[in-house]
Amino acid sequence: MQIITSVSDMQAHADALRRAGKRIGFVPTMGFLHAGHLSLMGRARQENDVVVASIFVNPTQFGPKEDLDRYPRDAEGDRQKCESAGVDVLFTPAAAEMYPEKPVVFVAVEGISDILEGAIRPGHFRGVATVVAKLFNIVRPRTAYFGQKDFQQCAVIRLMVAGLNLDVEVVVLPTVREADGLAMSSRNSYLDRSQRQKATCLFRALSAGEELIKSGVREPDKIRQKMRAVLGREKGVEIDYAEIADADRLTPPETLGGRMVLLVAVRIGSTRLIDNLLILC
Numbered sequence: 001m002q003i004i005t006s007v008s009d010m011q012a013h014a015d016a017l018r019r020a021g022k023r024i025g026f027v028p029t030m031g032f033l034h035a036g037h038l039s040l041m042g043r044a045r046q047e048n049d050v051v052v053a054s055i056f057v058n059p060t061q062f063g064p065k066e067d068l069d070r071y072p073r074d075a076e077g078d079r080q081k082c083e084s085a086g087v088d089v090l091f092t093p094a095a096a097e098m099y100p101e102k103p104v105v106f107v108a109v110e111g112i113s114d115i116l117e118g119a120i121r122p123g124h125f126r127g128v129a130t131v132v133a134k135l136f137n138i139v140r141p142r143t144a145y146f147g148q149k150d151f152q153q154c155a156v157i158r159l160m161v162a163g164l165n166l167d168v169e170v171v172v173l174p175t176v177r178e179a180d181g182l183a184m185s186s187r188n189s190y191l192d193r194s195q196r197q198k199a200t201c202l203f204r205a206l207s208a209g210e211e212l213i214k215s216g217v218r219e220p221d222k223i224r225q226k227m228r229a230v231l232g233r234e235k236g237v238e239i240d241y242a243e244i245a246d247a248d249r250l251t252p253p254e255t256l257g258g259r260m261v262l263l264v265a266v267r268i269g270s271t272r273l274i275d276n277l278l279i280l281c
Helices: 009-017 035-048 075-084 124-139 148-163 186-188 193-198 199-213 220-232
Strands: 003-004 025-029 050-055 090-091 143-147 169-172 237-246 260-268 271-280
Touching: 003 009, 003 237, 009 025, 009 090, 035 050, 035 075, 035 143, 035 169, 050 075, 050 124, 090 124, 124 148, 124 271, 143 148, 143 193, 148 169, 148 237, 148 260, 148 271, 186 271, 199 220, 199 237, 199 260, 220 237, 220 260
Parallel strands: 003 090, 025 050, 025 143, 050 090, 143 169
Antiparallel strands: 237 260, 260 271
8 A cells, every 4th residue: 555645746646547547536534544434445445446545634624622633543553444445545644735834725615514513613614625625636536435424524525526517426325333323433432431322312313303204204393302302311412403404405394305314413521423314205
Protein backbone atom coordinates (compact mmCIF):
# COMPACT_ATOMS: atom_id res chain seq x y z
CA MET A 1 0.00 0.00 0.00
CA GLN A 2 1.32 3.40 -1.00
CA ILE A 3 1.02 6.30 1.47
CA ILE A 4 0.84 9.82 0.04
CA THR A 5 0.82 12.99 2.14
CA SER A 6 1.20 15.70 -0.51
CA VAL A 7 -1.73 17.17 -2.46
CA SER A 8 0.38 17.59 -5.60
CA ASP A 9 1.72 14.02 -5.38
CA MET A 10 -1.80 12.63 -4.94
CA GLN A 11 -3.11 14.62 -7.91
CA ALA A 12 -0.21 13.50 -10.10
CA HIS A 13 -0.70 9.85 -9.11
CA ALA A 14 -4.46 10.03 -9.69
CA ASP A 15 -3.97 11.66 -13.09
CA ALA A 16 -1.53 8.91 -14.10
CA LEU A 17 -4.00 6.23 -13.02
CA ARG A 18 -6.82 7.77 -15.01
CA ARG A 19 -4.61 8.16 -18.11
CA ALA A 20 -3.88 4.45 -17.79
CA GLY A 21 -7.63 3.77 -17.85
CA LYS A 22 -7.89 2.80 -14.20
CA ARG A 23 -11.12 3.33 -12.32
CA ILE A 24 -10.51 4.93 -8.91
CA GLY A 25 -12.80 4.16 -5.98
CA PHE A 26 -12.47 6.54 -3.04
CA VAL A 27 -13.31 6.22 0.66
CA PRO A 28 -12.83 9.53 2.54
CA THR A 29 -12.56 9.15 6.32
CA MET A 30 -11.44 11.00 9.43
CA GLY A 31 -9.65 7.90 10.69
CA PHE A 32 -10.02 5.82 13.87
CA LEU A 33 -11.42 3.22 11.51
CA HIS A 34 -14.04 0.63 12.39
CA ALA A 35 -16.01 -2.08 10.59
CA GLY A 36 -18.27 0.50 8.96
CA HIS A 37 -15.32 2.13 7.20
CA LEU A 38 -13.94 -1.27 6.22
CA SER A 39 -17.25 -2.22 4.62
CA LEU A 40 -16.93 0.83 2.36
CA MET A 41 -13.39 -0.15 1.43
CA GLY A 42 -14.49 -3.70 0.70
CA ARG A 43 -17.21 -2.49 -1.66
CA ALA A 44 -14.75 -0.12 -3.34
CA ARG A 45 -12.34 -3.03 -3.78
CA GLN A 46 -15.02 -5.06 -5.57
CA GLU A 47 -16.01 -2.30 -7.99
CA ASN A 48 -12.79 -0.50 -8.92
CA ASP A 49 -9.29 -1.03 -10.27
CA VAL A 50 -7.66 1.15 -7.62
CA VAL A 51 -8.90 1.96 -4.11
CA VAL A 52 -7.85 5.21 -2.46
CA ALA A 53 -8.73 5.97 1.15
CA SER A 54 -8.06 9.26 2.88
CA ILE A 55 -7.60 10.03 6.56
CA PHE A 56 -8.02 13.69 7.36
CA VAL A 57 -9.60 15.23 10.45
CA ASN A 58 -11.02 18.30 8.76
CA PRO A 59 -10.82 21.39 10.99
CA THR A 60 -13.33 23.45 8.97
CA GLN A 61 -16.25 21.19 9.91
CA PHE A 62 -15.70 21.53 13.67
CA GLY A 63 -17.19 24.38 15.64
CA PRO A 64 -15.14 26.33 18.23
CA LYS A 65 -16.53 24.28 21.14
CA GLU A 66 -16.46 20.89 19.40
CA ASP A 67 -14.06 17.97 19.76
CA LEU A 68 -11.42 18.64 17.08
CA ASP A 69 -8.48 18.39 19.49
CA ARG A 70 -9.71 15.24 21.21
CA TYR A 71 -11.14 13.51 18.13
CA PRO A 72 -9.79 9.92 18.37
CA ARG A 73 -6.77 9.06 16.26
CA ASP A 74 -4.85 5.83 15.61
CA ALA A 75 -2.48 6.32 12.68
CA GLU A 76 -0.74 2.94 12.81
CA GLY A 77 -3.93 0.98 13.50
CA ASP A 78 -5.66 2.76 10.63
CA ARG A 79 -2.77 2.00 8.28
CA GLN A 80 -2.95 -1.70 9.10
CA LYS A 81 -6.73 -1.78 8.64
CA CYS A 82 -6.52 -0.05 5.27
CA GLU A 83 -3.87 -2.49 4.12
CA SER A 84 -5.92 -5.49 5.24
CA ALA A 85 -8.98 -4.10 3.42
CA GLY A 86 -7.10 -3.97 0.12
CA VAL A 87 -6.56 -0.21 -0.09
CA ASP A 88 -3.97 0.63 -2.73
CA VAL A 89 -3.29 4.26 -1.79
CA LEU A 90 -3.72 5.93 1.60
CA PHE A 91 -3.85 9.73 1.38
CA THR A 92 -3.02 11.34 4.74
CA PRO A 93 -2.47 15.08 4.30
CA ALA A 94 -1.75 17.43 7.17
CA ALA A 95 -4.11 20.33 7.80
CA ALA A 96 -1.45 22.74 6.53
CA GLU A 97 -1.29 20.76 3.30
CA MET A 98 -5.04 20.94 2.71
CA TYR A 99 -5.33 24.53 3.93
CA PRO A 100 -1.93 26.20 3.41
CA GLU A 101 -3.54 29.57 4.07
CA LYS A 102 -6.62 30.68 5.98
CA PRO A 103 -9.55 29.34 3.90
CA VAL A 104 -11.38 32.00 1.90
CA VAL A 105 -13.17 29.71 -0.56
CA PHE A 106 -16.01 27.51 0.68
CA VAL A 107 -18.69 25.32 -0.86
CA ALA A 108 -22.18 25.91 0.56
CA VAL A 109 -25.20 23.72 -0.16
CA GLU A 110 -28.05 25.98 0.86
CA GLY A 111 -31.22 24.90 2.63
CA ILE A 112 -30.41 21.34 3.56
CA SER A 113 -27.25 22.49 5.36
CA ASP A 114 -29.21 24.67 7.78
CA ILE A 115 -31.59 22.12 9.31
CA LEU A 116 -31.20 19.26 11.79
CA GLU A 117 -27.42 18.84 12.21
CA GLY A 118 -26.86 22.15 10.44
CA ALA A 119 -29.07 24.04 12.87
CA ILE A 120 -27.20 22.61 15.86
CA ARG A 121 -23.74 22.83 14.27
CA PRO A 122 -23.72 26.05 12.20
CA GLY A 123 -21.13 25.95 9.43
CA HIS A 124 -20.57 22.21 9.80
CA PHE A 125 -21.85 21.24 6.36
CA ARG A 126 -20.04 24.13 4.71
CA GLY A 127 -16.86 22.57 6.05
CA VAL A 128 -17.94 19.09 4.94
CA ALA A 129 -18.90 20.15 1.42
CA THR A 130 -15.70 22.15 1.04
CA VAL A 131 -13.33 19.39 2.11
CA VAL A 132 -15.14 16.71 0.09
CA ALA A 133 -15.03 18.91 -3.02
CA LYS A 134 -11.30 19.44 -2.44
CA LEU A 135 -10.73 15.71 -1.95
CA PHE A 136 -12.65 14.87 -5.11
CA ASN A 137 -10.47 17.32 -7.05
CA ILE A 138 -7.31 15.84 -5.55
CA VAL A 139 -8.10 12.10 -5.76
CA ARG A 140 -10.08 12.22 -9.06
CA PRO A 141 -12.36 9.26 -8.22
CA ARG A 142 -15.04 7.80 -10.44
CA THR A 143 -16.90 6.52 -7.39
CA ALA A 144 -16.90 7.63 -3.75
CA TYR A 145 -18.30 5.61 -0.86
CA PHE A 146 -20.04 6.90 2.26
CA GLY A 147 -21.95 5.35 5.17
CA GLN A 148 -25.66 5.92 5.75
CA LYS A 149 -25.08 6.71 9.43
CA ASP A 150 -24.22 10.27 8.36
CA PHE A 151 -27.44 10.51 6.36
CA GLN A 152 -27.65 14.29 6.14
CA GLN A 153 -23.99 14.52 5.16
CA CYS A 154 -24.63 12.09 2.31
CA ALA A 155 -27.60 14.16 1.12
CA VAL A 156 -25.49 17.33 1.20
CA ILE A 157 -22.69 15.67 -0.78
CA ARG A 158 -25.08 14.30 -3.39
CA LEU A 159 -26.58 17.76 -3.92
CA MET A 160 -23.11 19.28 -4.10
CA VAL A 161 -22.01 16.76 -6.74
CA ALA A 162 -25.13 17.45 -8.81
CA GLY A 163 -24.94 21.21 -8.37
CA LEU A 164 -21.27 21.43 -9.37
CA ASN A 165 -21.56 18.85 -12.17
CA LEU A 166 -18.80 16.74 -10.64
CA ASP A 167 -17.93 13.53 -12.44
CA VAL A 168 -18.25 11.35 -9.34
CA GLU A 169 -20.80 8.68 -8.48
CA VAL A 170 -21.76 8.82 -4.81
CA VAL A 171 -22.52 5.39 -3.31
CA VAL A 172 -24.13 5.23 0.16
CA LEU A 173 -23.94 1.91 1.99
CA PRO A 174 -26.03 0.73 4.97
CA THR A 175 -25.02 1.58 8.52
CA VAL A 176 -22.93 -1.11 10.19
CA ARG A 177 -24.14 -1.80 13.74
CA GLU A 178 -22.99 -3.49 16.89
CA ALA A 179 -24.90 -6.59 18.01
CA ASP A 180 -27.18 -4.44 20.21
CA GLY A 181 -28.00 -2.06 17.36
CA LEU A 182 -25.68 0.84 18.19
CA ALA A 183 -24.36 2.39 14.98
CA MET A 184 -20.59 2.08 14.71
CA SER A 185 -18.92 5.45 15.18
CA SER A 186 -15.46 6.68 16.07
CA ARG A 187 -17.08 8.73 18.85
CA ASN A 188 -18.37 5.59 20.57
CA SER A 189 -14.86 5.34 22.04
CA TYR A 190 -15.69 8.33 24.26
CA LEU A 191 -18.41 6.39 26.11
CA ASP A 192 -17.83 4.67 29.44
CA ARG A 193 -19.60 1.37 30.15
CA SER A 194 -22.76 2.97 31.56
CA GLN A 195 -22.98 5.52 28.76
CA ARG A 196 -22.38 2.82 26.17
CA GLN A 197 -25.42 0.93 27.50
CA LYS A 198 -27.55 4.08 27.43
CA ALA A 199 -26.50 4.72 23.81
CA THR A 200 -28.58 1.78 22.63
CA CYS A 201 -31.60 4.04 23.08
CA LEU A 202 -30.93 5.64 19.67
CA PHE A 203 -31.59 2.47 17.73
CA ARG A 204 -34.44 1.50 20.05
CA ALA A 205 -36.11 4.86 19.37
CA LEU A 206 -35.70 4.46 15.62
CA SER A 207 -37.05 0.91 15.77
CA ALA A 208 -40.05 2.08 17.80
CA GLY A 209 -40.79 4.73 15.18
CA GLU A 210 -40.48 2.15 12.43
CA GLU A 211 -42.86 -0.23 14.20
CA LEU A 212 -45.42 2.54 14.60
CA ILE A 213 -45.27 3.24 10.87
CA LYS A 214 -45.59 -0.48 10.09
CA SER A 215 -48.68 -0.59 12.29
CA GLY A 216 -50.33 1.97 10.03
CA VAL A 217 -49.66 5.27 11.83
CA ARG A 218 -49.19 8.07 9.29
CA GLU A 219 -49.13 11.19 11.50
CA PRO A 220 -45.54 12.50 11.73
CA ASP A 221 -46.08 14.04 15.17
CA LYS A 222 -47.03 10.67 16.64
CA ILE A 223 -43.82 9.16 15.25
CA ARG A 224 -41.72 11.98 16.70
CA GLN A 225 -43.43 11.69 20.08
CA LYS A 226 -42.83 7.95 20.20
CA MET A 227 -39.12 8.29 19.44
CA ARG A 228 -38.70 11.07 22.00
CA ALA A 229 -40.49 8.96 24.60
CA VAL A 230 -38.06 6.07 24.09
CA LEU A 231 -35.04 8.38 24.25
CA GLY A 232 -36.45 10.17 27.28
CA ARG A 233 -36.62 7.00 29.36
CA GLU A 234 -32.84 6.99 29.71
CA LYS A 235 -31.53 9.26 32.44
CA GLY A 236 -28.57 11.34 31.36
CA VAL A 237 -29.59 11.37 27.69
CA GLU A 238 -30.18 14.88 26.32
CA ILE A 239 -32.26 14.92 23.13
CA ASP A 240 -31.17 17.25 20.33
CA TYR A 241 -33.86 16.05 17.93
CA ALA A 242 -36.04 13.09 16.95
CA GLU A 243 -37.43 13.70 13.47
CA ILE A 244 -39.03 12.14 10.43
CA ALA A 245 -38.30 13.68 7.05
CA ASP A 246 -38.38 13.22 3.30
CA ALA A 247 -35.32 11.13 2.49
CA ASP A 248 -34.09 13.30 -0.38
CA ARG A 249 -34.46 16.87 0.89
CA LEU A 250 -34.94 16.14 4.60
CA THR A 251 -37.99 18.36 4.71
CA PRO A 252 -40.68 17.52 7.31
CA PRO A 253 -43.69 15.77 5.77
CA GLU A 254 -47.33 16.62 6.39
CA THR A 255 -48.22 12.96 5.89
CA LEU A 256 -46.06 9.90 5.36
CA GLY A 257 -45.42 8.38 1.96
CA GLY A 258 -42.55 7.23 -0.25
CA ARG A 259 -38.96 7.27 1.02
CA MET A 260 -38.80 8.67 4.53
CA VAL A 261 -36.00 8.77 7.08
CA LEU A 262 -36.15 8.71 10.86
CA LEU A 263 -33.34 10.72 12.46
CA VAL A 264 -32.23 11.07 16.06
CA ALA A 265 -29.43 12.95 17.80
CA VAL A 266 -28.57 12.93 21.50
CA ARG A 267 -25.87 13.93 23.94
CA ILE A 268 -24.69 11.44 26.54
CA GLY A 269 -22.31 13.17 28.88
CA SER A 270 -19.93 15.11 26.63
CA THR A 271 -20.50 12.80 23.66
CA ARG A 272 -22.89 13.55 20.82
CA LEU A 273 -24.31 10.65 18.80
CA ILE A 274 -26.55 10.50 15.73
CA ASP A 275 -28.38 7.70 13.96
CA ASN A 276 -31.10 7.17 11.38
CA LEU A 277 -33.31 4.59 9.73
CA LEU A 278 -34.54 4.68 6.13
CA ILE A 279 -38.22 3.78 5.74
CA LEU A 280 -40.33 3.02 2.67
CA CYS A 281 -43.97 3.94 3.28
